[in-house]
Amino acid sequence: MTLKPVTEEFINRLKSGLSPGVASAVPDDYLLEPRSRWQGVSSILMSPRTVKEVSAIVSSANAENIPIIPYGGGTGLVGGQIQDKGPAGILLSLERMNKIRSLNVDENIITVEAGVILSNLRDAAEKEKKIFPLSLASEGTAQIGGNLATNAGGVNVLRYGSTRNLCLGLEVVFADGSIWNGLSRLHKDNTGYDLKNLIIGSEGTLGIITAATLKLFPKPIERTVALIAVNSPKDALKLLSETKEFFGETISAFELINKMGIHFFRETKLMLKFPFSNIPEWMVLLDIGHPGKFSTKENTNEFFENILTSGLAVDGVLAENVSQQNDLWAIRENIPEANRRIGSVSSHDISLPLSEINSFIEETRLEILELGNFRINCFGHLGDGNLHFNIFPQKGENRGDYNHIRPTIKATVHDLVHSHGGSVSAEHGIGRLKINDLVKYSDPIKLKQNKLIKSAMDPKGILNPGAIFGSNLYE
Ligand SMILES: Cc1cc2nc3c(=O)[nH]c(=O)nc-3n(C[C@H](O)[C@H](O)[C@H](O)COP(=O)(O)OP(=O)(O)OC[C@H]3O[C@@H](n4cnc5c(N)ncnc54)[C@H](O)[C@@H]3O)c2cc1C
Known part of the structure; x- marks a missing residue:
């Protein structure tokens, strides 16, 4: 199907049915992505306030073969949010759909609109002494809709799984403008194909996520955060295995850090507290969230004594308070920023x-x-x-x-x-960066079935054209 560029006449017609201010010029920074690899061509920004407005925009675009690029916080690292070529389409930002619709403490469930910024969602959970465990260095900007569309991972996957594992239900606008209210609160539901899991990770190519029902978890009573120096990734993996044996499912994060990351802090003048006088070749940042009411100090000390005396760890620091925990985490969280600066x-x-x-x-x-x-x-x-x-x-x-x-x-x-x-x-997904890799390394049957799904759910190819499959999807 041939796509067409958005026209002024189309916008004027569409605007009459939308609330004031939905359509505006695209600010320059919406057309660039974090690593400045792509420059966007989208010619109009639409920021709807309701799911009905999203539906109106999508169905009109579908009727006239106009591309739509869903846009969250713009922090995606594979160019999924940037239309870099083809007929200039609509950049559809979810930023104004940023309400927390409900929070059910007993069910451990929160229902939010897609434009809620991840850190705001985490704060809302914290206020109720709960946690929403998805955590990324970009969480101050990335939106939950973008996290779902990319099936974001982050630092707590080991314990809580990827975004997919944190989602119970979705509200989605499909390519024809139809609205699916799938905001389920069920943990079990085997009624037909799993639409929710098709949409999660589809990078804006199968539907626009407008809201989600998400799982919350009890906040761990106590945390152990440590930075441990090891000789090699092999020893880091042995340490992982021993930590699992000792602490079971309570390990929230187990992050590998190389000395190059610390050298980059110094080179890029990122002033961070670093606890070792010599920079070890490899380090592990360990975060354990203890659930129970029992004291964990003795257990934890015993574990650290064991790994130091056995030589598995060559050095280590254990955070003694929240401020020290934050300092250790700042080391890990600033690595992407130092990388970006280099x-x-x-x-x-x-x-x-x-x-x-x-x-x-x-x-x-x-x-x-x-x-x-x-x-x-x-x-x-x-x-x-x-x-x-x-x-x-x-x-x-x-x-x-x-x-x-x-x-x-x-x-x-x-x-x-x-x-x-x-x-x-x-x-991070496929976006526009890894289209050739998907073809090169995927099972061809999987790829064929993926394309069949795309063509069935978006027959005109208006949703994020070029992402995942490249520009000749239906040729
Ligand atoms: C410093 C930094 C650190 C990062 N760390 C991590 C990390 O640890 N783990 C990780 O997984 N990622 C990480 N990322 C990548 C990025 O933050 C994630 O991919 C994030 O989930 C993208 O969310 P976003 O709201 O910014 O989406 P955007 O960048 O706006 O969009 C990403 C994709 O989702 C689509 N999309 C956005 N919103 C919607 C919607 N409502 N409906 C349908 N499609 C939509 C877009 O079309 C695009 O294809 C990092 C990025 C940066 C810059």
């Missing part, structure tokens, strides 16, 4: 089976160094096998000088991920 040649959001991680890191490091004198910052959510394996130029060099070699670097990393049984997109 400017990567190529970044990779990958996942691997846990037992493959050590050999993958060693092999890939050697192959990348064969390609050039690069700096590697490998860090991430080790507990669930998700690494960020990012390649940087040396100090004083410009990442742009390596544009010619970026495809080779990417292919090297992704081929190795694939051969180790991993995934080339762990938590």
Whole structure:
């Protein structure tokens, strides 16, 4: 189906049925993404206030074959929120749909509109002594609709799962403008295909998420937060296994940090408290949320004594209060910002089976160094096998000088991920960045079924054209 650009005449017709101020010019920053890799072409911003307004916009666009790009906080890292080519369409922002519709303390459920910023959602839960465990460094800007559309991961997946696992129901506007009220509060519902799970992770290509029913959890009574120095990722994995044996399901986060991340703080003048006088080669940030009323101090001390005397940990600091916990977390949370300031040649959001991680890191490091004198910052959510394996130029060099070699670097990393049984997109999605990777590494039957679903649910291809499948989906 041929798509058409949005016209002034179309906007004027549409505006008459919408509340004032819904349509406006697109601010420049809505057309750029965090790593400045794509420049958007969308020519009008629409920020509806209600699901009915979303429906009116989508059904009119569908009738006239006009592209719609759903937009949350704009923090996506694969260009899913940026229409970079084709007939200029509508950028549909959910920012004004930002109400918390209800919170049920007894059921541990919150129902929110898609434009609620993740940190506001987490604060609303905290006020009721609950937690909404999804936590990302971008949570001050990212919206829950965007988190659902990308099936975001973050630091607590080990214990609570990805966004998919935190969602009970959705309200969605489909390509023809129909509104699905699927705001279920049920934990079990086997009635036909699972629409909710089709939409989650579909990156705005199957429907516009306008609201969601989400799970809350009791807030842990006490937390243990520690930064532990280890000799290698192999030892970090052994430590993970021992921590699981000791603390069971109470480990909220188990994050791998490489010394390169700390060097980057200093190079980019990010002033953070760092507890070790010498920077260890590898570190693990461990966060355990103890649920019960029992004292955990003795247990915890015993565990830390064991790992230090056995040599599994070479050093460690245990936060003694909330402020120290925050300082340790700031180290992990600022790594993406330091990376952004340095400017990567190529970044990779990958996942691997846990037992493959050590050999993958060693092999890939050697192959990348064969390609050039690069700096590697490998860090991430080790507990669930998700690494960020990012390649940087040396100090004083410009990442742009390596544009010619970026495809080779990417292919090297992704081929190795694939051969180790991993995934080339762990938590960021496909967007516009990984379209070729999806084709190269996916099972062709899976890809074919995915395209059939897309063409059935959005036959004119108006929803986020170009994302996931590229521009020739129906050819
Ligand atoms: C510093 C930093 C740290 C990050 N850390 C993490 C991390 O730890 N884990 C992780 O998973 N991600 C991380 N991200 C990536 C990003 O924050 C997530 O992908 C996030 O879920 C995107 O949410 P958003 O609201 O910004 O969505 P956007 O960027 O606006 O959109 C992302 C995609 O979702 C679609 N979309 C947005 N809203 C809707 C909607 N209501 N309905 C349908 N489709 C929609 C868009 O079309 C696009 O395809 C990080 C990003 C940054 C900049």
